[in-house]
Amino acid sequence: MATISEKVERQVVLLDESKTAWDAAVLMIDKHIGSVVVTRNSQVVGLFTERDLIRQVIRERRNPEQVTIKEVMRTKVPMVVPDESGEKCIELMKQHKCRHLLVFDVDAFVGIISLRDLLVLLLEEKEELIRQLTKYVTT
DSSP states (O other): OOBSTTTOBOSOOEEETTSBHHHHHHHHHHHTOSEEEEEETTEEEEEEEHHHIIIIIITTTOOTTTOBHHHHOBSOOOEEOTTOBHHHHHHHHHHHTOSEEEEEETTEEEEEEEHHHHHHHHHHHHHHHHHHHHHHHHO
16 A cells, blocks of 8 residues: 555644634535644644534533633544555554544644545545556456
8 A cells, every 4th residue: 555645644734722612613614624733833733623522512511601611622643654554554544443633744744634535535446456457457
């Protein structure tokens, strides 16, 4: 499987941990995204997803306008490097039961990779393999 470097979403939405779950929800709706990268003093400290909103705020009947992201974000998000294989990323997602991984190059935050991004990568690889096999069989 190819590396994830070309599929890493580098234009991510950052949100300070002091913002509310409501702020994050509105931002995710407006941007048509499923997660925001959480920061403290401009440093990445976690991830907040639609699932976190549902499980930690809505299911618990907490007021999203009063709950800060810091209270409900995930701080133990698996991290990978840009040249990681898609296969390894999928394994990490299975192990951690998550749909997003943070991507770091040494200590520098690069972006995020989602399960959807990995599926696109896998599909493109399979399509290329089919093209090659078709060419081989027909020539």
